[in-house]
Amino acid sequence: MVQQTLLGIERYEEEIKKSRFIALAAPIESAAQALAFFQSQGAPEATHNCWAYKIGQEYRFNDDGEPGGTAGRPILQAIEGQQCDRVAVLVIRWFGGVKLGTGGLVRAYGGVAAQCLRLAEKRDLIPMAELSCHCGFSDMALVQSRFEQFSVQVQAESFDAQGVQWTLSLPTDQQASFITAFTNMTRGQGVCAPVVAESE
Template identity: 70%
Template sequence: MLYQLDDIYHYEEDIKKSRFLAIAAPVQSASDAMAFLEQHSVPDATHNCWAYKIGDEYRFNDDGEPGGTAGRPMLQAIEGQSCDRVVVLVIRWFGGVKLGTGGLVRAYGGVAASCLRLAPKSPIVPLQTVLCSCEYSDSDLVRSRFAQYQAQVLAEQFGATGVEWHLALPLDQVEAFEQAFTNLTRGQGFWSKQEQTDSQSLE
């Protein structure tokens, strides 16, 4: 199970006189992530290191720290906390004590992981979109089952003889609802699976 942050979350920690501030946020695209980084980076801080992951797409940046000691550990923290569609920025104000390579990896990775662990999150649910229709005589009964199967109505159209819905269902509910729909309409309803959408949080 993957999780998405509900909102922006801040976490701060002092490590050997250096101050580390982690800011994590939910994002839907690389452009969202870059806009967030531009908005929240602190120009007069020593380093603004970051990482983001959106599905199979990811990037990270050490911002002047030794290669592999900041951005990559932060990406590993994102994966370790089972998060997706997230950007993490860790801002460092150097306090005069060098941490060494291993210390930097532990600091950046640890601060990012703590931020993500404490942030309020929601599970990400893969959705299947479905196009279905039935006669008006069955429509109220079919509609009454939407909540049971967590069906979201994306569109609803009223025709001459019946109702057509464009629905989004959790992937694990599709088969059960299709069977229920067939029974409720006595096999007379129309049912067609559309595309599987990218995983997204159910409201």
């Protein structure tokens, strides 16, 4: 299943047993960005500002005074349930005088978070691969003319006496066919190989 992130900030509001809930969801690229979003959008006068974010395998959530496991985790589960990634969700609650109980809180926080994400405009997160490629000046224009076909983006470009050195990114599922095409276009003279990520 392709993971998705949001195109922009989405807002959803619902009243549940006299408590007012506002969910705000935003696309993020880092934990720092998520925390800055919660800081800027939170309502200090509200009873609770509960949140969760997910970036790949990294996630965090916060119950902000609600009973443990009744707010932050259901928000995180809503993010995962909607197949979202690189997303932060803040749910603000103004207590209305009627206690919801733990099951009610789980349903309320998870429900408004999920509904907010359902309404948001999304885009697919396409897995990308990085390639390091080198070819002679005589083949450069031909290779460049095929970039669009393979959705190639140039991350870096430098020149030496022999030709051009590129760092390219492209959808992972295009990697093998692009390397084959590159080898054919440069008649085996060019070099094109995946960039190996340094282990942590």
